Amino acid sequence: MTTTVPTDMFQQSTEELISGSEAIAIACALADVDVITAYPIRPYDTVMQYVSKLKADGAFDCDFIVAESEHSQFEIVKHASAVGARTFCGSSGVGWFYAFEAITVTAGLRMPVVAMVGNRALDDPGAFGVEHNDAMAVRDLGWHLYWVATAQEAMDIALLAWRVAEDRNVLLPFAISCDGSFLTHSQAIVQVPTREQVNRYLPGYNRHELQLHPDNPITVAPQVNEDWLMEIRRQTDEAMRRAVGVIYEAYDEFKEVFGRGDPSPFIEEYMTEDAEIILVGMGTLAMPTRVAVRRMREQGKKVGFVRVKFFRPFAVEEVQNALRGAKGIAVIDRDYSYGSPSFGGVLFHELRSTLYPLPERPLMLNFIAGLGGREVMVRDVNEMVETIEKALETGKIEQETTWINVRE
Amino acid sequence: MSTLAVEVVYRGIFQKTLARNIVRSIVFAARKDGKIGTAFGRYGDSPERNGIPAKQFAIVADDPEELEESLAVYQATNVDVTINVDDTMCKGIESWAWYGLQPINELTKPGGTLIVTSRQQADALLDDIHPKESPYNLSIVTGIPSFSGLWVYKDDHTDVRVLGALCKVCPELVSLDAMLETIEEQMGGGTKVVSAQRSYERTGARPVEPGEGGNRREMKFTMPGWKSMEEGLVIRAIPEGGEFAEGEGGYVPGRSDVFKKFSTRSMRPVVNFETCIKCTLCWLQCPDTCFDVTPDGLYDANMEACCGCGVCEAVCPVPDCVTMVNEAEFNDNDSQWQWWQKDKDGYNKWMTDLVEQQKAETRTHGFHHVGGYAQEIQAAEAD
CATH class of the missing domain: 3.40.50.920 (Rossmann fold)
Known part of the structure; x- marks a missing residue:
């Protein structure tokens, strides 16, 4: 795990004029994410640009890995999550689809990967405008799926995402869906919280007895035949049912710590x-x-x-x-x-x-x-x-x- | 109105085509008798591995509706005839598709028949077989198990001989005439028809009484439900191994309680502890970590974990120090080293006799071409 570099950033709450992508990148720094993987595709790539800049500026430290494809990008965070690293990645459109072998298993293995999906048309040659079909593809797979409407919400929900996804009662991945252009490339006034507030809100990620570590020798993801699969699916189902309660709780506390939010986290x-x-x-x-x-x-x-x-x-x-x-x-x-x-x-x-x-x-x-x-x-x-x-x-x-x- | 089911228990890969020939011929022959049927392999076995016991089925019914009724349970829970094409599987089978050790006769109906290809006598086979609460018949097709690999088929008439025997023990399934006609059409006929006919004539059945059978080995597991199962597809590591007994030294590696490999074995290594030079190669190369390091620095193959691949024999630099021997010679998985410790002369004599006898054996274990293929390989090389 990486350690946070000493920095005087985020000592004070500030007001910034930033895009939804920048807001999520700042959330990564505030949440002290350990492993971030990247592979460029528009409009997601704005996030990876801002994340790498924040790291270079010393806002936080992380393993920032530019993979050779989206498939590896999502495989890497899945594995990093297994050893207890807080993770972030993301993609758009067909890039997201290329990673699907990893994406489908991430939920079954109960890896709380947080991903930003910069919504993009499914590439009828070169189309990169927003369309929701790309993110929709995980709706049946055990991923949280959230659609944000503003840059502020993008930052806030990113912080909530790690809190909910990494909860021991949940441990399911979280996709933050952001409309390409309208959200990813439009700047708005965003209240950036302090690191102290975020630390208060977001506990460290701990997989407890499921953590892959030499002190806790386990095998993760062995061959699964018909003897096991229904039980595994039912477990994932139960975790998603539990997520509802965890989301309410996490949202209430969010409002308490950060002093903003809607009456309901869901609608x-x-x-x-x-x-x-x-x-x-x-x-x-x-x-x-x-x-x-x-x-x-x-x-x-x-x-x-x-x-x-x-x-x-x-x-x-x-x-x-x-x-x-x-x-x-x-x-x-x-x-x-x-x-x-x-x-x-x-x-x-x-x-x-x-x-x-x-x-x-x-x-x-x-x-x-x-x-x-x-x-x-x-x-x-x-x-x-x-x-x-x-x-x-x-x-x-x-x-x-x-x-x-x-x-x- | 009747539906009849046959299972063929075979060794994965090595006997796959043999099993397929048998179940398909049953259905073809049944068609000639005006019936209808289906043949299929157990899907759970389909990621088939070398030597791991697997199953194929043939279901024959009077009409399509009846066939559909019986297929409502896709994997037959009982069969009229069990065909076992390697007698070492009489000890029970642990498949890719289920947990635990399934007795070879587990699915055989009361009054049904177990056909085994073997050179052993019925009583010797029954020593290996689990007792059953209901009576059934045991029928032997005399011969060594027909083994070949994935890319070759050992066309030694085992398939047609089994089919001939089947017509005898279960005439209501398919008539001999229909079967011979099928063999003529589907399998090239000629001497194969003669082989099937002769097998039909020679095959008898020995009634097996309830409770008869010498195998008491049980290996059953309760599968956990979703509430008690570990989450996230996590399997706890097996605890590390340790000394033979406290203070004794040596090393016994940790092993799974719920997954063994011994029913995959059709030959087992027998070790000459007198000539062993402790070179470590067998221990190092064994893919299943099945060698225990004894306190005196020897290597004892654990027979619960050994799948019989023969790598230890292949890498051992000392002549006749590790020898693969027909699994049918054994009735237990006991430690050879412990026996040798207790009675060196007794063990040494038994072991040398067995190794000598093995040299005359034509048995192969499929993992590599020894024994049964020696003549064929020589002939091919001479060409």
Whole structure:
């Protein structure tokens, strides 16, 4: 394990104008991460640039390994995590996919790797704009999956990520999803906490009896046949169930130590109280959606917005409670699932499944928007609301899924 | 209305094609009798390894619906006939697919038959076999086990002789006529048909009473549930080894209680402790760390851990100091060194006689081409 170099950085809380990527890099320094692996791909690569600069500036010390591919990048942190090193890595789009052999096993082996996914289109030649399908690929694999909306949130959730992932009752990896460009490359005012605050919040990483060490001789990951796999999956399932409670606890304490945060770690509610129509989405599209909601409220429309923050674990009850009573739900997906029910997006299906047990189910429509980095604008949100208003009025759904702002 | 099941217990890789020939021929022959069937290997065995016991099955039914019924349990829990193509597996089998030692007759139905290819007599085989609560029959196809590697097939008629015997002991499974026709069509016919026919005629069955059988060795384990299992795919290391007994010296390496390797063995090393020069090579080269270092600096192969690969024999520089001997000669896994300690003359005589006898043996253990292939290799080289 590396030791922290003496530094006078982070003695005082400061206000910085930084991007989401820089915010996460600073979180790495504050959390005194031991092993960081890197391999360049846009937009994730901004993080590795800032991390290496912070290390060079003496903000913290770590083993900073530039691997020869994403596959090795994720293998290295998986192994480093086994010996008790706090780890960070990340990738984007097809780079993230190239590492999948390591990514899938990381959860089963219960390695609390924290990764930043700079959301990127899955490379229809060269496309690098934001799309959520890349990070979505771990939704069934035992990774925490969180979509941040601001640079401040990126820093805060990174700190929470190690706290939750490394909890002995959890030990599951954590993917912080950041919209390419809108979050990774846009600078905003961020409150940077002190090292003292972070040390108070974030205990050291200790795998206890699972730590690979000469004093604790164990084998990790032997051959697994059908005799064992269901039990292993069930254990991972249980750890993810326990993560829910750990997240609440960690978030409460976060608010206490750092003095900021939302009422809930899982969702953000905006003007939902008496809303008849509620929009639901993830990531940076929250900003134009909130603006649109505000303007519609001014016109007397009862509209609200719910931002899903944790996609995994998914807070079913919180989402149900937030959406209960609304007549129409408009789900905005910055992703797609070809051939899926309604030919819609992933979030839409998740919400329909969440709302199915309600005694009075709302009308639901799905909007595919902002793929490949195309902007989601206020007028797009207006269009969504108008569409659902019409459906509510006539009681007729013309089409469940609508592609927004697509040329015909 | 009937469904019949046959299992073939074979040594992984070395006898894979043999097992496959047997189960496929059963299904082909059953088709000729107007039945339907399926043949498959146990999937859990599929990362097959040299010599590790494995299984293939043939299921034959009167009609497709009945076949489907029986396949609702994919891995048969009982079979009408168990075919064991290496008699050393009569001692029980520890497979890649399960934990513990499974008696060779574990799946044999009450009144079913166990067919073994062997040169031993029934009583000698029964010494090796676990007793069963229900009666069954033991049938022997006389011959040495047919061993070859992955890339070669030892076409010594073992397959057709087993098939002939099968028609005799379980006529309701498949008729001899159908089987002979299948052999003619699928396996080249000629002398093979004659071999099958003769095997049919010669095969008898010895009834085995409940409780009969000399093997009392149990090796069963309870698999932990997800609540008690270690998390993160972690397996605790086996505690380090130590001295033979406190203060005695020597070194016994730590070994797993739940995973042994001895049922993989078809030949075992026998050591001449008098001529051993303590060169350490067997101990060093053994891939399974199965040599205990004795307090007097000799090397004693632990028979719970030895898989019978023969590396020790191959690296030993002293003639006849380590000799691989037919596993069928033994009824236990006891220490040779301890016997030699207690009764040097007795051990030395037994050991030298056995080594001499082995020189006339044609048995091979599959790991490398000795014994059974000596003539073939010579002939090939002469060409």
